[in-house]
Each structure stands twice: as C-alpha cells, then as structure tokens.
Amino acid sequence: MTAEIIDGKVIAAELRARVADEVARVKREHNLVPGLAVVLVGNDPASEVYVRSKRTQTQAAGMTSFEHKLPADVSQADLLALVAKLNRDPAVHGILVQLPLPKGLNTEAVINAIDPAKDVDGLHPNNAGRLAGGFEALSPCTPLGCIILTKSVHASLEGMNAIVLGRSNLVGRPLVQLLLNENATVTIAHSRSRDLPDLVKRADLVYAAVGKAEMVRGDWLKPGATVIDIGITRIPKEDGKTRLVGDVAYQEALGVAGAITPVPGGVGQMTVACLLVNTLRAACAIAGLPKPAV
Amino acid sequence: MTAEIIDGKVIAAELRARVADEVARVKREHNLVPGLAVVLVGNDPASEVYVRSKRTQTQAAGMTSFEHKLPADVSQADLLALVAKLNRDPAVHGILVQLPLPKGLNTEAVINAIDPAKDVDGLHPNNAGRLAGGFEALSPCTPLGCIILTKSVHASLEGMNAIVLGRSNLVGRPLVQLLLNENATVTIAHSRSRDLPDLVKRADLVYAAVGKAEMVRGDWLKPGATVIDIGITRIPKEDGKTRLVGDVAYQEALGVAGAITPVPGGVGQMTVACLLVNTLRAACAIAGLPKPAV
Numbered sequence: 001m002t003a004e005i006i007d008g009k010v011i012a013a014e015l016r017a018r019v020a021d022e023v024a025r026v027k028r029e030h031n032l033v034p035g036l037a038v039v040l041v042g043n044d045p046a047s048e049v050y051v052r053s054k055r056t057q058t059q060a061a062g063m064t065s066f067e068h069k070l071p072a073d074v075s076q077a078d079l080l081a082l083v084a085k086l087n088r089d090p091a092v093h094g095i096l097v098q099l100p101l102p103k104g105l106n107t108e109a110v111i112n113a114i115d116p117a118k119d120v121d122g123l124h125p126n127n128a129g130r131l132a133g134g135f136e137a138l139s140p141c142t143p144l145g146c147i148i149l150t151k152s153v154h155a156s157l158e159g160m161n162a163i164v165l166g167r168s169n170l171v172g173r174p175l176v177q178l179l180l181n182e183n184a185t186v187t188i189a190h191s192r193s194r195d196l197p198d199l200v201k202r203a204d205l206v207y208a209a210v211g212k213a214e215m216v217r218g219d220w221l222k223p224g225a226t227v228i229d230i231g232i233t234r235i236p237k238e239d240g241k242t243r244l245v246g247d248v249a250y251q252e253a254l255g256v257a258g259a260i261t262p263v264p265g266g267v268g269q270m271t272v273a274c275l276l277v278n279t280l281r282a283a284c285a286i287a288g289l290p291k292p293a294v
Numbered sequence: 295m296t297a298e299i300i301d302g303k304v305i306a307a308e309l310r311a312r313v314a315d316e317v318a319r320v321k322r323e324h325n326l327v328p329g330l331a332v333v334l335v336g337n338d339p340a341s342e343v344y345v346r347s348k349r350t351q352t353q354a355a356g357m358t359s360f361e362h363k364l365p366a367d368v369s370q371a372d373l374l375a376l377v378a379k380l381n382r383d384p385a386v387h388g389i390l391v392q393l394p395l396p397k398g399l400n401t402e403a404v405i406n407a408i409d410p411a412k413d414v415d416g417l418h419p420n421n422a423g424r425l426a427g428g429f430e431a432l433s434p435c436t437p438l439g440c441i442i443l444t445k446s447v448h449a450s451l452e453g454m455n456a457i458v459l460g461r462s463n464l465v466g467r468p469l470v471q472l473l474l475n476e477n478a479t480v481t482i483a484h485s486r487s488r489d490l491p492d493l494v495k496r497a498d499l500v501y502a503a504v505g506k507a508e509m510v511r512g513d514w515l516k517p518g519a520t521v522i523d524i525g526i527t528r529i530p531k532e533d534g535k536t537r538l539v540g541d542v543a544y545q546e547a548l549g550v551a552g553a554i555t556p557v558p559g560g561v562g563q564m565t566v567a568c569l570l571v572n573t574l575r576a577a578c579a580i581a582g583l584p585k586p587a588v
Contacts, residue, residue, distance in 0.1 A: 124423070125429075129423030129425075167474055173474075185486075185493065186481065187481040188480050189479045190474075194479070
C-alpha cells in the first residue's frame with residue numbers, strides 16, 4: 001500500500017480561489033472590500049518573507065492589504081496606539097501582528113489589545129475561549145488548515161479517533177477544539193505522555209505538532225490512518241546541504257498510512273489561505289452579513 | 295478488591311478549613327476581606343437551596359456574602375446594571391449569577407458582562423480562553439473539584455491516561471484543560487464516540503460527565519482505575535421512592551476500580567468549596583497579593 005499524498009499546494013490554491021470568488025461577491029452585492037492589516041516590528045528576515053507572501057496573496061484574492069512596519073525599538077505604547085488605530089479603522093477587518101515580537105515588547109498585552117472581531121490570527125483569549133466553549137470564533141490558521149486537509153480525505157470526522165501530538169496554544173490546543181466541533185474523539189498527548197507509539201497506533205487521524213524531526217515512525221501508525229504533519233525542521237543531509245522534514249518519518253509512513261501530507265507542500269501551504277478565510281469571515285461578521293461560503 | 299471510597303464530604307470540609315485559614319491570614323496581614331456576591335433571578339426552589347448553601351459556607355469561611363434577589367421578570371438592562379455595579383464595588387471580589395436564568399434573559403450577554411477578574415464561576419470567555427491557553431485563570435468549580443479529588447489519591451497525574459466523558463462548557467471542556475495542566479494525557483469522548491467501553495478500558499483516570507444514569511459499567515473499567523463520577527440523576531426505586539445515582543454503575547465499579555467517588559457525597563460536595571477557593575484567589579489577585587496557599 002502506498003498512502004495517498006494530500007497536496008497542500010493544490011488544496012490551498014482551490015481555497016484561495018473560493019475566497020476570491022466570495023470577495024468578488026461581497027464587493028458586488030454589498031460594496032464591501034475586506035481589508036487585512038499586517039504589523040511587522042523590526043526586520044527579522046523570515047518575518048519579512050511571510051509578510052510579503054501575505055500581502056501578495058491578500059491582493060490576489062481581491063482584498064486590501066495594509067502594511068505597517070515599525071522599528072525594532074518601538075515602544076510598547078506606540079505599538080498599542082497603532083493597534084488601537086487599526087481597531088477603529090473601518091477599512092480594516094483583520095489585524096495580524098507578526099510574531100515573534102522583538103524582546104522588550106509584551107506580546108500578550110499586544111494580542112489582548114486587538115479587537116477580538118478583527119483577531120484573524122485567533123490568538124485573543126476571547127476567541128480562544130469562544131472556540132473552547134464550542135461557539136463561533138476566529139480560529140488560529142494552522143489548525144484550521146489541518147481540518148480542511150483532513151476533510152479533503154474524509155467527508156465527515158464524526159466518531160473517528162484522533163490524536164493530537166503537542167499542546168501549544170497556536171496549534172495543538174485549538175486543533176483539539178476544532179476536532180471536537182467535528183465530533184471526533186480526541187486524545188491530546190505531549191512530552192509527558194507515556195507509550196506514545198501505542199497511543200498513536202489507535203488513531204484514525206494523527207496530527208503531529210511537536211517540532212521533533214521524524215519522531216513519529218511508520219510502525220507507530222495504524223494501517224490506513226490519515227497523517228497530518230505540522231512539524232517542519234531543517235536537518236543536515238549527507239552531502240553537507242540541508243533538507244526540510246516533518247515530525248513524521250515520511251518514507252516509512254508512506255507504506256502504512258492511508259493518506260499523508262508531505263513536508264514541505266502540506267500544512268504550511270494552508271496557513272496564509274486560512275488567514276484570507278478568516279479576514280473574509282471577519283469582514284462579513286463586522287458588516288452584519290451571513291457567514292461566507294468558505 | 296474493593297475500591298477506596300473518595301469521600302467528597304471530608305475532602306471538601308478540609309478544603310473549606312484551609313480557605314478559612316487563608317481568609318483569616320489575608321484579613322490579619324492585609325486587612326482584606328474577600329466578598330462574594332450571588333445574584334438570584336426569580337424563585338426556582340433548587341436555585342434558592344444552592345444560594346442559601348453558598349451564603350452559609352461563604353460566611354463560615356470568614357468572607358462577606360452579598361445576595362441580590364431580582365424578580366423573574368427583571369429586564370436584561372436592569373440585570374446588566376446590577377452586574378456593572380458589582381463590577382465597580384471594591385468590597386465584591388467574586389460575582390456569581392445563579393444559572394439557569396429565567397427565559398427571556400440572555401445568559402451569554404450577562405456572563406460576558408461580568409468583570410473576568412471577578413468571574414468566580416469561570417464562565418467568561420476570557421477565563422475559558424486563558425484556561426485553554428494554559429494561563430492562570432479562574433476555572434469552573436466542578437472541574438476544579440474533580441482535580442482536587444483525584445489528587446487526594448494520586449500526588450501527581452503526570453503521564454497518566456485520563457478519559458473525560460462529556461464535552462460540556464461547564465465540566466468536560468474545562469476539565470480537559472485542567473488535566474493537561476497536570477501533564478496527563480487526555481482523551482475527550484462524547485455521544486458521537488465509538489467503542490466507549492474500549493476507550494474507557496485504557497484509562498487510569500475516568501471522569502464521567504454525561505448525565506446518563508449508570509451508563510459506565512464495571513466491566514468497562516481498567517482494574518485499579520480512579521473513577522470520578524460527576525453525573526447525578528434521580529431514578530425510581532422498586533418501592534416507588536427514588537434514589538440518586540451517578541453516571542457510573544457504582545456497585546459494579548466498586549469491585550474493579552482502585553478508587554471511586556460516591557454519588558451523592560463525591561464531586562457535588564466540592565463545588566461550593568471550590569467557589570470559595572476562587573473567591574479567595576480573585577480577592578488576592580485584585581489586591582495584587584500573591585496566589586493564596588489553597
């Protein structure tokens with residue numbers, strides 16, 4: 001058996017196309033142009049790449065992209081003042097402060113200052129709480145992408161046994177809530193869990209988000225399981241170069257899993273597409289329109 | 295083998311005594327008297343019993359009890375105005391609006407109006423979000439009681455396999471977060487889960503919160519498991535009278551479990567004691583004092 005490859009690139013492109021269609025519709029029917037504001041503090045090169053990619057994809061979807069670059073030594077007060085201004089700006093429906101922030105800035109205070117209705121990263125405690133309570137909420141983009149990838153294989157996740165490896169605020173914990181909303185039975189395991197191979201063996205759906213290169217081996221998997229690999233680590237190759245790998249030993253897993261996401265080309269492709277989904281949803285909610293069809 | 299009985303009555307009394315000691319200490323050292331305000335709308339007899347019990351136990355712990363009774367036909371605006379007044383009142387550190395509210399009142403809006411710092415029921419999305427994010431938060435009282443009962447048997451829950459049956463906002467979902475904070479591996483199962491007996495069989499710690507009388511049978515349990523029974527249902531007896539039972543078939547479980555909470559006399563005993571803990575914690579946090587030693 002060779003696992004079906006879940007192609008994040010194709011699925012993300014389809015999702016962006018559906019977002020663009022809906023953006024065109026709300027523009028036509030309601031004269032509403034969703035706007036995403038991205039705040040970048042300092043000049044971390046990786047963050048600059050992400051921000052550029054967000055801008056390109058936001059504009060390609062027909063939305064307005066606002067970019068705010070602040071120096072690394074900006075004061076907490078000035079950063080909060082910018083967030084407050086974006087909260088008030090009616091052309092801005094989504095606010096994303098690119099993380100990590102430079103040292104000296106209080107990340108939690110900045111996130112708490114974002115209007116929860118515009119919190120397209122889904123990090124405000126109000127959104128986390130609404131999600132944890134099973135209410136409509138803006139959810140973090142990576143877990144949202146994981147669910148969409150899973151549903152490209154399974155129309156319904158109801159009653160399936162899912163395991164989430166890792167309990168971060170950004171991925172593991174919100175993913176548990178989204179899986180519960182899909183009526184899956186969910187186990188959350190982590191660095192203190194015992195018998196990980198045995199726990200993984202029972203799962204129809206495996207979500208690996210621990211950040212340890214190739215930790216999950218092929219023989220841990222239940223034959224036919226769907227594997228969503230959220231980890232991404234750069235490791236050295238024999239020829240002195242490097243390559244990117246996930247948390248799952250991909251070649252081993254190919255022979256056991258029913259379907260699997262590659263790294264790269266899997267989950268990572270979905271994150272910005274889901275950010276566009278959140279911005280569109282936020283714009284519709286703020287305008288009092290029904291939830292868009294994406 | 296006969297399971298150890300986890301005596302909620304004794305453990306709750308010990309907890310109340312520790313709270314009373316800490317209340318006496320903060321009064322002596324900081325001139326701070328924690329105050330709990332309970333708001334009762336309408337005259338549901340069961341709610342009146344609960345409110346009376348809260349008042350008695352609050353006063354017995356040395357705290358101030360404030361009671362506000364409003365007629366069943368109170369307007370949403372008047373109820374919100376009372377909550378706003380209690381939010382501002384420096385003598386009030388905890389606010390509890392007794393649920394369920396009479397029809398016509400918007401429960402979610404009322405809960406959202408409570409200052410999260412005074413939300414001793416742990417129901418505000420901000421607290422749920424902080425809990426879901428692994429941050430310090432006021433947690434709902436029943437799950438808090440479940441953890442305390444479990445720790446009366448196990449000093450550490452690290453690496454233990456726990457299963458939570460039921461995913462309500464009041465119990466199941468916050469209990470998952472508290473168990474994760476204790477470094478347990480947690481599975482959350484519910485009405486759509488398959489093979490419940492098989493899932494339960496793997497668990498060292500079983501939390502039943504489904505509200506179905508005696509659903510969990512003795513032969514579902516792993517021998518030696520610790521069973522915390524959160525359900526409470528009144529069922530008819532052969533003699534025409536009634537009796538209270540939990541979600542676990544108690545007599546069967548006694549022969550398999552390592553430890554078990556009775557119903558009544560288990561979890562139910564803990565809820566008001568944990569409300570006192572939350573009120574004390576809220577008072578200390580608002581006053582800028584360190585977290586009290588309970």
